[in-house]
Amino acid sequence: MPAEYSSKTQSETAAQEILRCDPVDIDTLVGAGLPFEYRSGVRYFDLNDLYNLGMYSGRSNTQPELAFRMLFRFASRPVERLLSEQTWDFRVLLECPECDGSAPWRFEAPDIDRFGGRLADVTEPRPSARTAEYTATVTTTGARSPLVAPALRQLTQDYLEAGYRWQMIPPAMQADYELVHRLGATSCIAASLFLAERFRAAGYRAEAKRGWFCGVLGGALDLPHACVEVEDEDGVYKTVDIAKAQLAARLSQDTRDFQELCIGSVYNKAIPSTAPGDAPLAHHDCGSALPVHVRADIQVKR
Incomplete structure (x- = not known):
């Protein structure tokens, strides 16, 4: 994580548990550049750094790898x-x-x-x-409602093929989608803001909207979620859940039907809110x- 978005809250013991590794491995990662802070003689790390390391480690037994494989079991089912x-x-x-x-509180409720x-x-x-x-x-x-406009489908496919790597990123940084993409990364909020901009530039009404992704590990994993709502050439508003299509492709080879569902259709695990993609879900006055x-x-x- 860039320094301005980094929050080093995970102790070295927690890092070992997340990455399923030993102190020698942590020393190796630190030597390779993993950022940390010393506090009271203990090294502390950013949770997003640890999750991204684990997810792309290829070890198959880290907490992130296990969690995301479980998360996307549904995507390979009918x-x-x-x-x-x-x-x-x-x-x-x-x-x-x-x-x-x-x-008073202001909360962006389900929509x-x-x-x-x-x-x-x-x-x-x-x-x-x-x-x-x-x-x-x-x-x-x-409901099945795939994108029909060739321009929308091409812009979506261009993004999927651009080589951005999905990462766990703090919501505030996700809103800085230009920075996220300069780093070669992507996330649901960053991708949705970026793609909505491309859709509007092509002449379509589009907006990134925040919400919730449901049924994740029995409610134990709270993932920030966003998608693009765009008015297709048939006059119907469609949702493009670009990040879920990317993640499904990354985590399972048998998810093509779900990936296609993400390109225009709505499905019952997503709850949109009234919040724009770059806005907070709540405010206290x-x-x-x-x-x-x-x-x-x-x-x-x-």
Whole structure:
């Protein structure tokens, strides 16, 4: 991670657990340039650096490799499962660090009516200090609606073939999509902002939108998510989930149907929000300059 976006919070012991390695391996990585900070005689590392190292290590036993293989098991199954209705218990905890007192919250809620979904049992965050909660029952569904405009399909394919490597990147850095791409990397937010710009330059209405990716390790893994919403030449708004198509191709050889679904269609594991791709999901009007932490817990409703 570039220094301005790096947060070295993981101890050397944690790094060994994430990478499934020993102290000698950590010394080798540090010698090769892995950034760290000394605090009280202990080396600390950036979590994103560690996850990206693990994911591309080829060792097959690191935490990132195991987690992402489990995450994308669904992508090699029949995609019809992703087109049916699915209901979720949706709970988001909002935390304002260094809060300056009780104040209203602004939360970019699920925005699913346009794609055949619906909300029920909504509880909005009330004015409070430090923490608040949003809950709802969210029903999603899927629909096949592949891109039909040749220009849109070509721009999408050009991006997929450009050689950018998907990486875990802090959301604030993802919004700086020019920096991300200069580094040869990509992520869901950076890719969506970049592709939306290309679609608009080609004459189409397009916007990157943030949201949530559901059903990930039983709700234990909270991944930032974004996609592009674009008005196709048939007058229908389509979603291009470019990063999920990239990740599926990277992690499994048997995901072509899912990759195609990502190029225009909607599926029941994605919940769009009202937030633009480069905007935060929540804000607290208390006056604190620090961003609100947004932690989602999204479970299948049984």
